[in-house]
Amino acid sequence: MRILVLHSDVPPDAPADELDTLIAARAIADALQDRGHQPALSSFVFDFDRTRAAIAEHRPDVVFNMVEAVFRHGELALIAPAMLEKLNVTYTGSGATALATAGDKPLAKQFMRLAGLPTPDWDEAPFARLGRDNRYVVKSATEDASLGLDESCVVRGPEAVRTQAASLRRTHGGRWFAEEYIHGREFNVSILEDQEQPRVLPIPEMIFEGWAPERPRIVGYDAKWDDDSPDSVGTVRRFGGENEDPALYARLTELSQAAWRLFGLRGFARVDFRVGNNGEPVILEINPNPCLEESAGFAAAAGQAGMSYPDIIERIVLAARTTTHGDPIRGASQ
Secondary structure, X not given: XXXXXXXXXXXXOOOHHHHHHHHHHHHXXXXXXXXXXXXXXXXXXXXXXXXXXXXXXXXXXXXXXXXXXXXXXXXXXXXXXXXXXXXXXXXXXXXXXXXXXXXXXXXXXXXXXXXXXXXXXXXXXXXXXXOOOOEEEEXXXXXXXXXXXXXXXXXXXXXHHHHHHHHHHHHHOOOEEEEEXXXXXXXEEEEEEEOOEEEEOOOOXXXXXXXXXXXXXXXXXXXXXOOOOHHHHOEEEEOOHHHOOHHHHHHHHHHHHHHHHHHOOOOEEXXXXXXXXXXXXXXXXXXXXXXXXXXXXXXXXXXXXXXXXXXXXXXXXXXXXXXXXXXXXXXXXX
């Protein structure tokens, strides 16, 4: 097949999280070529005529959508699938509506709460519903890649939340919200579409090695994007826990599949969990467009299931060819 790998328009001086998109796009093209396809790479620009011209030039059977940001803003990534839908082009991954609802974290939490899926309490400005003695994580409402996230974002009470949110807004812009901090275990669940059903890949736990007992357990920006940082070295992905606690892992699988169906996700996705002292998992975030770089968590989980990197990419393409992009918010039981 002719496959156009469409990626974010990333400048050469961009930070590591944005450059990672280009690394992943090139790796995807290599994997497609390895499988006998004819890949081409192109950056996405917010111009309908230019996008239509690029499609006409390449005549792809499938567009592999790797647009994670537009104008360097993740919340605008939904523009790419919206344009591709208008052009009646088959593309990989979730549709524009799913990206809009799952990508807006407070909105996604409202949908989860209404559907009966567990998620920590939260609030947005002016933060009137926060408890005075509770700890909260101040997070971007619409950007992923742990933008601005470090241990200083874990604060106690509404006044500290307002101060931290105002500081982050001045630095990064956009909306910021507060989510109840759960000092517990963290799990990242990768899901791959298989015959139009969500297949949960082997589930890793993020182990915080060598962290002081009182230090907040968060996978911040440095842990994700600075491989030489202490935070990156001290966060270790560990597989095999399902043998120690099969009931917990079965519950993580059940909730991940319910979230997939609720938001109408397609192709591939990731659901992040925390498990507190009560042993009950709660959903932190849903990422409908997780990192596909070869050394990232999604590829690692697929590797545990016996899939090579080209296997993953081929399966995502085949999913795009056999499914349609439906509407989200279907009800967690469907």
